[in-house]
Amino acid sequence: MSLDTNDTQSSDLGLTSDSPIENLMDRSKELLIVTHNGRFHIDDVFAFTTLSIALDLDNRPFQLQRTRDVDIINRADIVFDVGGIFDGKRRFDHHQIGSPERDIKQTPKNIEGVIPYSSAGMIWQAFGLDVIQKLAPDLDEKSRKVAHNVIEKSLVIPIDAIDNGKLQPENGLNLSSVVNVFNPAWDNDDPSTQIERFFEASRMLRTILVYQLNIEFARVRAISCCETAYKENPDNRILMLPRWMPHIYPIFSNGWNTQFVIYPAENEWRVGTVPIRMHGSDRRKLFPNSWGGLEKDELEAVTGIPGAKFVHKGCFIAVTNSKESAIALAEKALG
Numbered sequence: 001m002s003l004d005t006n007d008t009q010s011s012d013l014g015l016t017s018d019s020p021i022e023n024l025m026d027r028s029k030e031l032l033i034v035t036h037n038g039r040f041h042i043d044d045v046f047a048f049t050t051l052s053i054a055l056d057l058d059n060r061p062f063q064l065q066r067t068r069d070v071d072i073i074n075r076a077d078i079v080f081d082v083g084g085i086f087d088g089k090r091r092f093d094h095h096q097i098g099s100p101e102r103d104i105k106q107t108p109k110n111i112e113g114v115i116p117y118s119s120a121g122m123i124w125q126a127f128g129l130d131v132i133q134k135l136a137p138d139l140d141e142k143s144r145k146v147a148h149n150v151i152e153k154s155l156v157i158p159i160d161a162i163d164n165g166k167l168q169p170e171n172g173l174n175l176s177s178v179v180n181v182f183n184p185a186w187d188n189d190d191p192s193t194q195i196e197r198f199f200e201a202s203r204m205l206r207t208i209l210v211y212q213l214n215i216e217f218a219r220v221r222a223i224s225c226c227e228t229a230y231k232e233n234p235d236n237r238i239l240m241l242p243r244w245m246p247h248i249y250p251i252f253s254n255g256w257n258t259q260f261v262i263y264p265a266e267n268e269w270r271v272g273t274v275p276i277r278m279h280g281s282d283r284r285k286l287f288p289n290s291w292g293g294l295e296k297d298e299l300e301a302v303t304g305i306p307g308a309k310f311v312h313k314g315c316f317i318a319v320t321n322s323k324e325s326a327i328a329l330a331e332k333a334l335g
Contacts, residue, residue: 020089021054021130024077030061034073035119036082037066037191040198042179042205043118043163044081046156047092048198049205050123051078054130066195081119092122094164104157110279111161118163124148124156135210136217146223146249147216155212179205219246226250230258238262238330244270252278259285260330262323268309269326271318286315287333305329 024031033051035044048064051057065072073083078090085091086099094100094117101116117125128151132144139147161167162176169176182201184193222245233240236256239247241263251258251274261272273283290302293313300308307325311318320326 019130020078020126023089024055027060030063031055031057031078032072032076033062033064034076034079034082035064035066036068037194039183040066040179040194040201041163042159042176043120045179045182045198045201045205046120046159046209047080047123049202049209050120050127050131051080052202052206053134053209054127056134064195064198066191066198080123086122088122088126092119092126094118094122111157111167113166115157115161115166116164118160120163121152121156121160124152128152128156131209132213135213139217139220143220143223146220147213150216150219150249151209151213155209175205175208219249222246223250223253227254230254230256235331237334238327240327248275248278259334262326262330264323269320269323271320271326271330273316283316285333287311287318287329289315291315291318291333303329303332305332 033048035048055062065076067073068082070083073079076090078092079085080092081094083091083093084096085093086096099116100122101114104112104115128148129144132139132147136144136147158167159176162169179201182197182204184190184197188194225245226239226241226247227250229241230236230239230250237259239251239256239258239261241247241261244263244265247261250256258274261274263270263272273285273287276282276284291299291311292315293311294302295310296308299311300306305320305325305328307321308329309319309321318326318329320329
């Protein structure tokens with residue numbers, strides 16, 4: 001089964017609009033959560049991390065069993081990465097034939113094509129919005145979905161791709177290899193050590209997830225600021241911001257024709273360019289090649305703009321002494 005994921009709304013794995021969380025919030029009952037035994041990987045640790053926040057496991061009784069015992073699996077309240085069944089409610093395994101997948105258009109790591117879900121993606125799709133609701137209860141529904149989708153693309157899809165053999169982990173230190181380090185040595189079969197290491201890895205991932213979500217919540221706050229700034233400038237090719245803030249997503253999500261972005265920084269003004277694709281490096285508009293690498297008097301002489309301080313040799317960013325100089329530089333580059 002193949003599902004499509006775009007930039008504004010995540011695929012939903014065919015889940016109903018009601019989160020599975022509703023049936024799991026009886027705090028008087030000890031939850032039984034099951035995943036596989038043996039070595040753990042980033043997908044099952046991330047899945048548990050998502051559940052730990054969504055189900056508030058810090059403040060309620062639960063038992064995590066790492067096993068392949070069918071009787072225990074059948075008794076569990078929620079099962080992930082083991083058991084051979086996906087139903088979007090209690091069972092979240094991806095190893096069986098016909099396991100769900102989705103068609104990815106583009107991610108920050110340039111992952112494209114059909115990517116099967118791992119347990120990380122399955123659990124994030126079912127419980128990710130509940131995580132965001134717990135951490136940022138004041139966000140509106142649209143903003144929650146934006147943050148959910150960004151986390152899916154930046155963290156979850158790479159995990160799914162690695163776990164399903166669609167992406168090789170980067171050489172050297174990376175998030176997947178860091179999680180692997182938490183596994184006990186090959187000759188340590190003590191179950192209590194294994195589960196404690198699992199919890200340690202989850203606590204580490206939880207810190208990363210929470211910090212990353214805080215960044216995304218800040219990006220969401222920037223959307224309305226950018227939209228206000230866009231409306232206030234008569235030339236829609238130039239976005240004038242009161243300070244630097246994340247601006248690429250608002251430009252693309254709103255379909256703006258922005259070519260240059262101007263903002264104050266460290267007692268000067270900067271003029272940035274905009275990529276052709278959201279996660280690409282090619283730019284919609286560059287400064288003229290004749291300006292590249294020039295500074296101060298030389299740059300002022302070539303551009304005829306007082307206060308022009310610097311244009312990068314790659315022609316993708318410029319610095320000026322004043323707001324007026326920044327506007328003049330952008331307008332001259334636009335022609």
